[in-house]
Amino acid sequence: MQAIVVTPVKNSLVSTLDTIGAIFESRGNFSYWVFNDYSTPHTKRGLEDAQSKLGFELVHLEDLTSNPSPNYKTVLQFSQKKAIEADVPLIIVESDVTVQPNTLQQLLLFAQSNPRIGMVGAITHDKDGNINFPYLKFKKYSSKASVKTDRSLSFCCTLISKDFLKKYDFSQLDKSRDWYDTHISRKSLELGFDNHVLMNLPVQHNPHGSRPWKQLKYKNPILYYFKKWFSGKDKI
Template structure:
């Protein structure tokens, strides 16, 4: 076993099933968990069918917590516990990401070769192979070599190292937040770890495909920011 791999899911069934298939086809041996975060009954049933066919572990978060979606903190806490018990790194692959066959193995190999790694992320691209959100900030990198960075990594497709998991307890994550990639990126650096982005390890990312309601940011920004600021949604 090389890593614990987890995918949080909130509907977006077609993209989710592509993510699941790509992880099932990945080189290497992984313990794969899918966390269904209060999706529709249709998505729930499809995931149960896929779990039987592909052999991944399916957790319905409605059986774990009464907190409404998003439940990223719960996903991270359960995943950290499993990774620490297994003595393995944790890889988050979100359900709007399609990896390549060598993606997971490359992340694990890089982590093994660089023991001070905290987080290491595969760079995101669109269907045409152009760097896209959330890694547009790395678009100007001239080299394909691994790039150490103090900028935040996203959890699109990111490995969290065993050593970092041992040092930072995810039960300390802020309950008032919805998303934790920025905080965990910063925490890794503050604890003395190095974070990297891998420009030569692309994955296909469909921005916000895992949380379709976040498309409001582009389709109706006034409504999106009303929800964010006045209703306390999408807290980073």
């Protein structure tokens, strides 16, 4: 096995099945885990049907925690334990991302060639091949193969190295937060690791495909920030 690959899921079954299908078209030897975070019964049934056909590991987070969605902390802690036990990196591919057949292998090869790596992410594109959220700030580097960065990496399609996983215990993650990509990116740098974005390794990203309310950030930012700050949503 070369890596543990995980996908957290919250509804959006169509895009999730695209994500899962692309993972199974990937080159390499991976253990693949899908985490269903209190999705609808329709999504739950769809994931169980896909599991029976493809054979990935499916975890219903309702069996692990009574905490309401989102449960990214639980996913990260569970996945870190599995990766350390197997002595392999962890690759997160979110349910609104479609990888290419070589994506996972290229992440691994880059990490193996750069022993100081803490995290390395694939650049996100829209369906027309343009760099999109969350990596719009990297457009100016589009001619480069990779960018070493002190900016936060997204978990859209990101490898976390074995050495970093062993050095930072995810049980220390702040329970009051919902999302941890910014915190973990910063912790990687604090511990002396390097973070990179691979500009020549695009993945297709449908931003916030599983959480449509977050589209308000672009359509109605005032309402988005009202929900974020006053409704306790989207804590990073």
